[in-house]
Every structure is written in structure tokens, then in C-alpha cells.
Amino acid sequence: MSISDRNFFEGKDFGNSPFKALIPKYYPLAYQKYISEETKLLKQKLAWTNNILEAGVGIGRLISEIAPLVKNFVGIDNATLMLNEANSIAKEYTNVKIIHGNIEELNELFPRKYFDYSLCVWNTLGNVDDEIVVLKSLWNVTKGSIFITTYLKGTIEQRENRYQTMGIEITSIDKDNEIFYSKSGLRSKSYSLQDIKQLALAAWLKIVESQTIHNVMLWVELKSLEKN
Numbered sequence: 001m002s003i004s005d006r007n008f009f010e011g012k013d014f015g016n017s018p019f020k021a022l023i024p025k026y027y028p029l030a031y032q033k034y035i036s037e038e039t040k041l042l043k044q045k046l047a048w049t050n051n052i053l054e055a056g057v058g059i060g061r062l063i064s065e066i067a068p069l070v071k072n073f074v075g076i077d078n079a080t081l082m083l084n085e086a087n088s089i090a091k092e093y094t095n096v097k098i099i100h101g102n103i104e105e106l107n108e109l110f111p112r113k114y115f116d117y118s119l120c121v122w123n124t125l126g127n128v129d130d131e132i133v134v135l136k137s138l139w140n141v142t143k144g145s146i147f148i149t150t151y152l153k154g155t156i157e158q159r160e161n162r163y164q165t166m167g168i169e170i171t172s173i174d175k176d177n178e179i180f181y182s183k184s185g186l187r188s189k190s191y192s193l194q195d196i197k198q199l200a201l202a203a204w205l206k207i208v209e210s211q212t213i214h215n216v217m218l219w220v221e222l223k224s225l226e227k228n
């Protein structure tokens, strides 16, 4: 996470209120539907596996959904507010560990190919400084698939509505590249399938499955280009 993102994920837009940006009941309908579809897909893909990583665990939204289905769930984040929130949920589970760290440097925290599957969802990839560095970092520590969801290009209007609904003050929109900037420091990118394909290739990954979810988000499953 870049320094400028810090205030956003430390809750600057919401003061003492809940962190609405990661709580589906505050979203416009299309995004609520995306969240339930993504949760369903992840549960199908991850059930009965051993080691799962969520890169950018946020407030721990997925812990109660995924942890009961897997042996070990590790969440990593670098924002204090996010870590506190995720930890308060994690303490209910004996198989969940929340770690303070940078998702660009996962190889410093875990052995090579330690995780069966990794997740980097709800546009976490669109918040990082360098997507290729993050994808390479995930590749290093993941044996099987890496599941990514990002904002889909071509959805500027829906995103404007989402930020407005949640009370996030947007200061500018790069309409050519579909990147939103908030007063609190968020820089949020979006992607086409072709964009992700190129980023994946640069990180020695290929897309094995993809779909758009409710016309607002892009879901991809990535695997290593290396033969296992």
C-alpha cells in the first residue's frame, strides 16, 4: 500500500462510523450482488483445502465464510485499522492468523509455494503501486490458483454512484484509464480482461477461468505458467 492510500484504509472517510467501503449492506445493489456471487464462487473453489492466503484481508469480511471450510486461513494487511478489525474476527477461530505485512513481499514471510490457493479480491490489486510485483509475490508463495477480482473497465458511472452512496469524497477521475482518486488518498484502478492477461503474463501466470460479475467486476483464476 502506498503512503497516500494510508488515510483511506485507516478510515479517514468514515470517522468513528463503520468502514462502509468493505461492508456490503452499504453498497448499491449491483455491488451487493457481486459480493454474494464472489463469496459463493470462493466457497466452491476453496472448500476442504489446507492453506489459504488472503492478500489484503481488510476488515476480515471473508473470514467467517472461508475459515470454517479450510484448514488454515492467513490474512495479511498493512493498515492498522484493517488489522484491528480483522483480528477481532480472527480471535473467534483457531485456524486463522492475521499478519501485518506487505503483499509485495510475501516471499519474506512465507516459504515458496506455501499456500494451496491465494485470494486478492475486491479490487485489492487495483489499490497497489505495482500489480506485477504483487502478482509475482503471490506466484512465489502459491502452489495452486490465485483468485483475483477487480473493478471492470467500462463502469465509471456505477463506481461514481458507489463512492457517492458511501460518502467517499472523490477528488478526480482519470476517465481515460478509469482510475478514481479520493480526498483521503485512495487511488483505485480498473481493468479489462486483456489488461489482466498482460499483467498475469508478466508475472509468469496465465488466466485459466474468467467471468464478469453483475457487469461491474471482473473475476479471474490464475495459475502458474510453469508445469507443476
Ligand SMILES: C[S@@+](CC[C@H](N)C(=O)[O-])C[C@H]1O[C@@H](n2cnc3c(N)ncnc32)[C@H](O)[C@@H]1O
Pocket: 001, 002, 009, 022, 054, 055, 056, 057, 058, 059, 060, 061, 062, 076, 077, 078, 079, 082, 101, 102, 103, 104, 120, 121, 122, 123, 124, 127, 128
Ligand atoms: C479493497 S480492500 C479489500 C479487503 C478484502 N480483501 C475484502 O475483500 O473485503 C484492500 C485491502 O488491501 C490492503 N492493502 C493494500 N495494499 C497493500 C499492501 N501493499 N500490503 C498489504 N495490504 C495492502 C488495504 O489495507 C485493504 O485492507
